[in-house]
Amino acid sequence: MTRLTAYCADQAAFDGYVAKARELLERMDGIFDRYAAEGTVRRVNESAGKGPVPAEPELVEAIEDCRCLYEKTPGMNIALGSVLTLWEQARQEQAPPREEAIRQALSHVSLDTVLTTADTVELTDPQVSLDLGGYAKGYAADRIAATLKAAGLSCFLLDCGESSIVCVGAPPEKEGWTVGLRNPDAVLNRSGTENPSDLLGVMTLSDRCVGVSGDYQKYFEADGTYYSHIIDESTGWPARYYRAVCVTADSAAEAEFYTKALFTASIADSRRIAEEAEGLQALWMLPDGTAVSTDGFILTPADT
Numbered sequence: 001m002t003r004l005t006a007y008c009a010d011q012a013a014f015d016g017y018v019a020k021a022r023e024l025l026e027r028m029d030g031i032f033d034r035y036a037a038e039g040t041v042r043r044v045n046e047s048a049g050k051g052p053v054p055a056e057p058e059l060v061e062a063i064e065d066c067r068c069l070y071e072k073t074p075g076m077n078i079a080l081g082s083v084l085t086l087w088e089q090a091r092q093e094q095a096p097p098r099e100e101a102i103r104q105a106l107s108h109v110s111l112d113t114v115l116t117t118a119d120t121v122e123l124t125d126p127q128v129s130l131d132l133g134g135y136a137k138g139y140a141a142d143r144i145a146a147t148l149k150a151a152g153l154s155c156f157l158l159d160c161g162e163s164s165i166v167c168v169g170a171p172p173e174k175e176g177w178t179v180g181l182r183n184p185d186a187v188l189n190r191s192g193t194e195n196p197s198d199l200l201g202v203m204t205l206s207d208r209c210v211g212v213s214g215d216y217q218k219y220f221e222a223d224g225t226y227y228s229h230i231i232d233e234s235t236g237w238p239a240r241y242y243r244a245v246c247v248t249a250d251s252a253a254e255a256e257f258y259t260k261a262l263f264t265a266s267i268a269d270s271r272r273i274a275e276e277a278e279g280l281q282a283l284w285m286l287p288d289g290t291a292v293s294t295d296g297f298i299l300t301p302a303d304t
Contacts, residue, residue, distance in 0.1 A: 006148075006156035007171060017153050021144050028140035031059050032132050034081065040121075041130050045081065049126030052117070060116045062132060062139045065253065067111055073273055075261025077233050079109050081129025087231060087238070091220045096227055102236035109233065137164045138211060138256030145252070163217065164252050165210040176206035180302060184243040184285060188216040190226065191243070191289030200283075200291060201299035205248065211255030213263045214244035214285075232264045239264040243285040248297065250279045258282070267292070 004021055008014040033039045044053045066078045082105040086097040108127035115122040123130070132139075137160050145158055145166045155169035157177045167177040181203065185196035203210070215238075218229035232239040245263045249255040254277075262270040262282055274282040274294050283293040293299065 001161060003159040004156060005159070006153055007169075008153070017148055017151065017156075020147055020151060021158070024144050024147055025140060028058065028136070028143065031056050032062070032136035032140070034129075034131055041132065044121045044123060045129045048123035048128055052115075052120035052122040054119060055116075055121040057119065058139070058143070059121060060118065062136060062253075063114060063116055063121065063130075065139075066132065066135055066257065067114075069254070069257050070111060073258070073261050073277070074233065075264045075273075076133075076135065076257050077109055077111065078130055078132045078135065079111050079114055079128050080231065080233060081131035082108050082127060083231055083233075083236050084131050084133075084229075085129065086236075087227070087229065090227065091218070091229070094220050095222050096225075096237075106233075106236045134163065134211070134213070134256040134260060135253055137161065138209070138252035138254070141166050141209070141252035160252075163212045164256055166252050167205040167208050167210070170206045174204075176204040176208075179203045179205055179210060181212070181246055181283070181299060182214075182216075182244075184214050184216040185289060188219065188226070190215075191287070193289055197302065199302040200285065202302050203248070203299060208248050209250065209252040209255045211247045211249070211252065211257075211259035212244065213259040215240075216243070230260060230263050234264075240287070241266060241270070241284075243287060243289070245270075245285075246283045246297075247274075248281045249277075254280075 031040045034041045040055050040059055047053045086101055086105055090097050108125055113125040113128045141158055141160045141164050158166040170176045180199045181201055183196055183200045185191050185193045186198045189196055213230055215228035219226050228238045230239050245259050247255045247259040274280050281294050281297040283297045285291045
């Protein structure tokens with residue numbers, strides 16, 4: 001679900017902005033949805049090893065942006081589709097994949113096999129599969145926000161599924177938009193907290209973007225073990241360092257990228273990545289329910 005909240009002169013103006021957002025969102029969905037019958041990413045994956053596939057400039061740009069980020073900070077590999085497919089099947093079957101299948105899939109995740117030109121994408125390995133996942137959602141959010149601002153909208157909050165949020169301007173007489181950070185234990189109480197609150201706290205944000213990754217968003221349980229959807233590329237198994245990671249950044253795409261990169265790294269490495277990334281602030285909820293954050297991440301109690 002994508003939600004747009006805005007301050008406008010009248011309903012007609014708001015409806016016009018909604019139409020612009022919907023049109024662009026549908027275009028992005030048609031490009032990046034790896035399951036859509038006519039989706040570009042699906043066509044690229046189905047043509048792996050068969051040569052270049054015509055592609056929209058948005059897909060080429062997103063791939064190259066991801067490649068640049070990944071070269072600096074591994075952790076979200078958009079060529080991990082073969083491994084992610086195993087875990088999607090595992091959620092349906094409620095049983096983890098075989099280790100042999102994971103190892104085999106991990107041998108086909110190299111970004112070096114993903115080639116682009118100005119208007120084509122080619123996968124040179126027949127078993128490589130693209131999945132831009134949350135990054136595509138953040139990329140789409142950025143494109144929509146830029147379009148709305150160019151059209152004259154200066155105060156709005158764009159919420160793409162609660163895990164990718166763009167805050168532009170501030171509501172009247174406010175310092176920024178109020179954004180609540182969901183408490184993972186309110187959805188999946190693995191910390192054993194008695195009567196967990198719905199929110200860990202709230203943020204006040206203006207001209208900032210939010211990305212959130214958590215083990216409570218997509219998961220399944222098998223033999224008493226919980227398996228989330230966020231996969232550690234180094235092992236091919238779900239990352240277990242944290243319950244949730246929240247990142248604020250200047251763009252939604254970068255927030256989505258870094259929240260995955262931080263989620264799949266140890267706390268020492270994760271903090272180093274966050275501190276070295278320009279304009280990034282982060283919060284980590286640990287498995288025991290405690291939270292740590294960078295100095296600039298401001299979270300206040302939800303009742304204030």
